[in-house]
Amino acid sequence: MSGGSVAVSTRKKRQAGKDVAVQGTNDSSIVSKCSMVSLGYFNDPFLKGFANKTTRRAPLINRGYYVRAKAVDYSLSCFLQQTASYSQRQILSLGAGFDSLYFRLKANGELKNVIVYEVDFPDVVQRKATLIKNKQEFVELIGCIDEIRPAQMGRLFLSGMDYKLLGIDLTEIVELDKLLMETGLNPACPTLILSEVVLTYMRCESSSAVIHWAADRFSSAVFVLYEQIHPADPFGQVMQRHFTQLNSTLHAIIQFPEKETQRRRFLNEGWEECHCIDMNEFYVGFIPEQEKQRIEMLEPFDECEEWHLKCSHYLILSASKGDLRKCLLLRPPPGFRLNKLDTLDPLRIAVSLCETETENPLLRRFGHCSSFIAPNIVVTSGGFGSRGGQHGRLRDISLMIKNGPVWKCSSVKDQGSIHLLTERMFHSMTTLCDSQCIIFGGRTSPLKPLTSLVCLNCDMSDGAISSINLSVKEIECSGNAPSPRWRHTATEVIYKGQRYLFVCGGRSPKELALNDWHFLSLEDYNWADIPVNGPTPESRHSHSACSWKGGVLIAGGLGATQIPLASIFHLRPTSTGFTWDRIETVSSFIPRYAHTAHIIDDELILLGGVAIHSDSTPELTLIDLKTGQSFHYCIDTNLVKWPLMLHNHSSVLLLKERQVLIIGGGGNCFSFGTHLNHQPVLLRLPEIR
Numbered sequence: 001m002s003g004g005s006v007a008v009s010t011r012k013k014r015q016a017g018k019d020v021a022v023q024g025t026n027d028s029s030i031v032s033k034c035s036m037v038s039l040g041y042f043n044d045p046f047l048k049g050f051a052n053k054t055t056r057r058a059p060l061i062n063r064g065y066y067v068r069a070k071a072v073d074y075s076l077s078c079f080l081q082q083t084a085s086y087s088q089r090q091i092l093s094l095g096a097g098f099d100s101l102y103f104r105l106k107a108n109g110e111l112k113n114v115i116v117y118e119v120d121f122p123d124v125v126q127r128k129a130t131l132i133k134n135k136q137e138f139v140e141l142i143g144c145i146d147e148i149r150p151a152q153m154g155r156l157f158l159s160g161m162d163y164k165l166l167g168i169d170l171t172e173i174v175e176l177d178k179l180l181m182e183t184g185l186n187p188a189c190p191t192l193i194l195s196e197v198v199l200t201y202m203r204c205e206s207s208s209a210v211i212h213w214a215a216d217r218f219s220s221a222v223f224v225l226y227e228q229i230h231p232a233d234p235f236g237q238v239m240q241r242h243f244t245q246l247n248s249t250l251h252a253i254i255q256f257p258e259k260e261t262q263r264r265r266f267l268n269e270g271w272e273e274c275h276c277i278d279m280n281e282f283y284v285g286f287i288p289e290q291e292k293q294r295i296e297m298l299e300p301f302d303e304c305e306e307w308h309l310k311c312s313h314y315l316i317l318s319a320s321k322g323d324l325r326k327c328l329l330l331r332p333p334p335g336f337r338l339n340k341l342d343t344l345d346p347l348r349i350a351v352s353l354c355e356t357e358t359e360n361p362l363l364r365r366f367g368h369c370s371s372f373i374a375p376n377i378v379v380t381s382g383g384f385g386s387r388g389g390q391h392g393r394l395r396d397i398s399l400m401i402k403n404g405p406v407w408k409c410s411s412v413k414d415q416g417s418i419h420l421l422t423e424r425m426f427h428s429m430t431t432l433c434d435s436q437c438i439i440f441g442g443r444t445s446p447l448k449p450l451t452s453l454v455c456l457n458c459d460m461s462d463g464a465i466s467s468i469n470l471s472v473k474e475i476e477c478s479g480n481a482p483s484p485r486w487r488h489t490a491t492e493v494i495y496k497g498q499r500y501l502f503v504c505g506g507r508s509p510k511e512l513a514l515n516d517w518h519f520l521s522l523e524d525y526n527w528a529d530i531p532v533n534g535p536t537p538e539s540r541h542s543h544s545a546c547s548w549k550g551g552v553l554i555a556g557g558l559g560a561t562q563i564p565l566a567s568i569f570h571l572r573p574t575s576t577g578f579t580w581d582r583i584e585t586v587s588s589f590i591p592r593y594a595h596t597a598h599i600i601d602d603e604l605i606l607l608g609g610v611a612i613h614s615d616s617t618p619e620l621t622l623i624d625l626k627t628g629q630s631f632h633y634c635i636d637t638n639l640v641k642w643p644l645m646l647h648n649h650s651s652v653l654l655l656k657e658r659q660v661l662i663i664g665g666g667g668n669c670f671s672f673g674t675h676l677n678h679q680p681v682l683l684r685l686p687e688i689r
Contacts, residue, residue: 025197025248026097026124032057032065032671040298041066042073046107049135050098050128059299061671064310066295067279067287068226071316072196074286075224075328076101080110082327083190090191092117092180094170094210095198098128102163106141115162117185119176122167129158129165159183170198171206173213190324191221200227200252207252208269211319215270220322223271228253228313229262229278230615234643235309235669242672258615259315271319275330279311280612284563285333292562296512300446302426302486303668304542304558305594305610305647310670312612336613347686349620350636351644354661354680360409361386362398364676365664369429370650373437373458376402377468378652380663381456382424382442391674393423393444397456397470400663400680407680412470420472424450426542428490430501432522435459438475438501442486447509449484453477453520479527482518483508489545491552495530495573498523502552502571507541513560515539517571531577537569544597544606551578553599553625555606556592564591564611568604568623586628589621590614596651598660602626605653605685607660608646619646622686633686642678649677658685 030050035057037044048054057065076091083089093099096118105111120128129147132138139145142160158165164183168176185191193214199207214223230236231253243250256262259276266274277285283292301307318328368383378400385394397412427442427450437456443449452474459469488506492499501520507513515536519528543557543565552571559565568583595609604623620633637644649665660683666676 025201025246026120027052028671029065029197030098031055032061033069036062036065036069041295042069044069044100044104046100046103046138047098049103049138050100050131057671058668059301060303060306060310060668062299063295063301063307064670067283067311068196068314070287071279071282072101072194072224072226074282075194075222075316075318076105076192078328079190079192079222079324080105080114082324084112086190087113088186088189089114090117090185090189091115091194092119092185092191093194094119095195095201096120097124098131099196101194103138103141106162111162115164115184117164117166117180117183119166119168119170119180121169125158125165125167132158132165157183170210171202173206173209177213177217187217188219191218193218193221193223195224196226197228199225200250201248203251204255208265211266211271212269215266215319215321218321220324222318222320222324222327223266224328225262225266225276225315225317225319227262227315227317229256229258229315230313231257234645234675235313237643238669238675239313239672242669259317262315262317266317266319270321272321273325273329274317274319275328276315276317277330277332279314279316280308281332281336282316282330283311284336284612285331300509302443302446302507304562306667306670308564308610308612309647309667347631347633348636349633349684349686350639351662351681351683352639354682355406356400356679357403357406357408358410359679360398360400360411362394362396362411363400363409363663363680364666364678365394366648366666366676367425368394368650368664369427369439370652370663371429371431371437372652373431373456374435377458378402378661378663379429379437379456379458379470380650381421381429381437381439382427383664384425385664385676393425395421395423397421399468400661401468420452420454420474421456422450422452424486426486428488428503429456430490430492432492432499438490438522440490440501440503441484441488441506449486449508451481451484453525475525477520477525477527480529481527482516483514485514487541488514489543489552489554491545491547492522493519493547493552493571493573493578494550495519495577500528500530502545504545504552504554504571505537505540505543505557511539511560512562513539513541513558515560532571532580533574533577534580535569535582537580538565538567540565540593542593544595546597546599546604548599548625549573553583553597553604555597555604556595556609558593564593564609564613566591583625584628585623585630587630589623589630590632594647596649598651598653599625600653600655600658600685605660607651607662607683608649608665610647620683631686635683640681643675644681645675645677654682659683660685 034051102116146159263274365383365385370380373379380398401408424442435458485506499522504517539560540557550573555568570581592609592611598605602625606621619635622631645666652661
């Protein structure tokens with residue numbers, strides 16, 4: 001065998017391995033879809049007929065597959081309604097896998113004058129055909145079934161009156177066209193072409209050939225594409241790595257990384273009209289409020305950040321031509337994209353790894369709190385991270401002790417009464433001026449909020465860092481205590497010369513976002529009633545709060561409608577209590593939540609967070625509280641060799657150095673695995689321009 005023949009053979013084997021891996025994504029997808037259906041997210045009684053096992057997926061995965069199913073179903077409904085008067089219509093599903101689209105629509109009486117064509121790899125089609133023939137309910141819906149396997153092509157066909165199942169590789173575009181024409185596809189009648197996470201697995205020249213062929217072949221058609229976008233941000237990097245490890249590389253996302261590049265791609269390949277939105281925009285603009293409320297009640301859910309990030313990394317696209325040019329106009333909800341960070345010409349600032357004497361794996365966590373508890377000593381508690389080789393909620397206390405430019409890391413597991421902290425997430429930790437931290441609220445699960453208030457004390461009586469002693473004491477409070485909550489804030493304020501803990505917002509098992517606040521006296525631990533006037537801030541959780549001018553400045557957060565907020569409020573002390581003042585900003589302020597915040601003089605620093613109104617992550621924003629002017633910065637992570645996720649992190653302000661120490665952060669990246677930031681990093685803050 002010649003060297004050229006060996007190379008060709010090797011390439012074919014490698015491609016065959018990739019094809020098998022891509023086919024494997026079908027098996028995983030059908031299990032996730034069945035999980036979503038079994039819990040009542042979406043009605044499809046036929047999916048289970050194609051699954052060889054059933055597994056309950058995590059709520060985040062169920063929601064992700066739900067919004068995908070709704071987006072595709074919406075597209076199908078628009079097409080069927082718009083073409084109802086035609087005597088013949090067609091649906092062509094590319095890479096259909098074990099999709100039950102035909103059976104669901106047929107059983108619902110929605111396929112009048114419609115022929116459904118499904119195309120996939122011959123091996124996938126053969127497996128699907130066997131499943132169909134062995135289930136009477138499938139056979140009855142199709143009616144008379146013919147099975148044909150042309151010897152010269154080695155491809156499987158399953159043919160009914162209005163259902164055609166074809167086995168062929170989509171890269172064989174000439175043979176695909178020939179096969180479709182031979183089985184009755186009519187290029188002149190209205191056609192919907194559907195591709196759900198299929199073309200991206202093909203090399204771009206092959207997938208573009210499919211897009212061009214469809215535009216050229218059909219006189220009146222709409223092409224619906226569901227696919228990934230945004231490969232460059234941290235979530236996108238984790239997503240890409242996941243598919244690469246599965247030997248199912250995402251090709252299109254590199255060459256066509258954004259909505260606009262995808263839109264231009266279809267227009268350049270011959271389509272007359274093209275619109276696309278990400279799944280956040282679809283969920284907000286196309287899912288009725290009553291349906292959203294129903295979904296919220298199906299499972300306990302507290303992965304807001306990961307949900308919004310997942311939705312921002314998938315789009316639904318409609319390209320159309322001919323009589324169907326206006327069939328499916330997917331446009332963002334009104335006012336949804338008024339603020340776009342990429343139009344604000346953000347500057348770039350660098351982040352560097354924090355130099356540590358020892359590595360502490362327990363600093364890899366999210367949903368935790370960090371704060372100075374003594375000079376040069378940062379304490380971190382709670383959250384979700386790695387313990388004993390497995391992920392779970394953490395009880396251990398981690399310390400970072402600054403000694404010159406180097407930080408020493410250590411953990412406290414069994415010292416004194418540390419066990420009283422319990423395993424908690426999304427609690428608050430407020431440093432007092434006497435080497436104490438007050439820890440309040442949090443949760444173990446979305447159904448189990450914690451009500452305890454504990455005081456963490458740092459004893460360095462001999463002044464030596466080596467003799468740090470931490471103790472925990474649970475505090476009994478009097479008065480009317482707040483309802484149990486997490487994702488709230490707790491900030492020290494001064495009223496009539498006395499110190500109070502101001503607890504604001506959060507969420508609970510019954511309320512998606514709370515709209516209340518409470519004052520706890522730090523002298524006698526009594527929940528006090530202090531008058532507060534002014535415009536009441538919106539319900540919110542996962543916002544930030546900073547002490548400022550004797551009061552509190554709160555910013556951002558996630559509202560009751562699950563939309564990030566852009567409002568900033570100042571709780572200002574008065575002679576009779578406090579009053580709320582709304583802080584107006586002159587320039588655009590990207591709505592966000594799950595960020596951290598600090599104040600230096602009259603500068604508000606917002607670090608990280610999750611946004612759904614922008615194509616760019618709002619990594620750092622400085623707001624001049626005197627002028628209301630905002631300044632946006634992108635973080636250069638060249639010195640960090642792993643994706644730096646800036647949500648559900650904690651941060652500590654190093655005032656003298658004008659730096660921020662960022663600890664932890666990350667989350668569950670849909671079905672792509674859990675990502676935790678590997679180690680603390682330092683961010684040098686810019687001066688306001």
